[in-house]
Amino acid sequence: MGPVILQARGLVFRHAGAASPAVDGVDLTLAAGELLAVVGPNGSGKTTLLRLLLGVLEPERGEVSLLERPLRAWDRRQLARAVGVVVQREETAFPVRVREAAMMGRYAHMGPLGAPSAQDVDAVDRALGRCDVAALAHRWVATLSGGEWQRVRIARALAQEPKILVLDEPTANLDVAHEMELFELAARLARADGLAALVVTHHVNLAARYADRLVVLHRGCVAAEGSAASVIRREVLEPVFGWPVEITGWHGTPQFFPLTRGEAAL
Numbered sequence: 001m002g003p004v005i006l007q008a009r010g011l012v013f014r015h016a017g018a019a020s021p022a023v024d025g026v027d028l029t030l031a032a033g034e035l036l037a038v039v040g041p042n043g044s045g046k047t048t049l050l051r052l053l054l055g056v057l058e059p060e061r062g063e064v065s066l067l068e069r070p071l072r073a074w075d076r077r078q079l080a081r082a083v084g085v086v087v088q089r090e091e092t093a094f095p096v097r098v099r100e101a102a103m104m105g106r107y108a109h110m111g112p113l114g115a116p117s118a119q120d121v122d123a124v125d126r127a128l129g130r131c132d133v134a135a136l137a138h139r140w141v142a143t144l145s146g147g148e149w150q151r152v153r154i155a156r157a158l159a160q161e162p163k164i165l166v167l168d169e170p171t172a173n174l175d176v177a178h179e180m181e182l183f184e185l186a187a188r189l190a191r192a193d194g195l196a197a198l199v200v201t202h203h204v205n206l207a208a209r210y211a212d213r214l215v216v217l218h219r220g221c222v223a224a225e226g227s228a229a230s231v232i233r234r235e236v237l238e239p240v241f242g243w244p245v246e247i248t249g250w251h252g253t254p255q256f257f258p259l260t261r262g263e264a265a266l
Contacts, residue, residue: 002032084157105159147178
């Protein structure tokens with residue numbers, strides 16, 4: 001792995017009126033060339049943690065550092081150059097072609113007039129190529145499949161030339177083939193291109209197959225952190241998901257399966 005790009009220490013955040021913190025004492029590191037997956041059930045604190053890491057929320061306690069500099073010291077334009085984010089849901093507000101959509105990722109680099117430079121065009125070309133969507137450059141976004149649109153959105157984030165790529169539930173509403181393609185793309189961008197990649201997902205088994213490390217959240221706390229072998233264990237996952245599970249393996253990677261109540265009683 002390369003140098004640490006993102007680090008969080010002792011993050012605590014409580015929503016107004018809440019009895020307990022949504023994020024409670026979370027530590028996290030992300031290095032260049034690493035794919036880190038944050039997993040957990042609904043309500044575990046994944047979304048709140050992501051917003052803290054992106055500077056959308058201010059922690060009650062603790063600190064986030066980006067490139068060894070406190071996140072609060074970064075302005076929004078600087079952050080847009082360093083962190084590429086693909087949010088969970090997005091609808092196009094007006095007709096746009098794929099190349100134009102990817103060019104939106106250059107906004108933080110453009111001058112006051114917003115006219116693309118040769119450098120902007122080159123960055124978009126590289127991003128489209130890295131995501132295998134260069135052949136779609138002149139297609140209208142509205143004509144794309146769900147998997148194609150996700151890859152275009154990732155290309156737009158890569159056009160920013162970020163140090164970190166953040167994917168929030170990138171496989172939501174995709175079929176199995178497109179889920180696999182998205183995780184393979186994220187892994188390739190981290191390992192071949194040296195990006196620091198952070199994926200927030202509820203797909204624990206896919207994360208186990210592709211991520212270098214996993215962080216399992218439970219009620220705002222880190223229940224486990226490490227390799228798939230150290231995290232995908234019954235004593236970790238049953239309390240987190242509140243359901244009986246069985247652990248098996250696939251080519252050395254542990255996988256978990258929820259049991260029916262009848263199976264759990266055997």
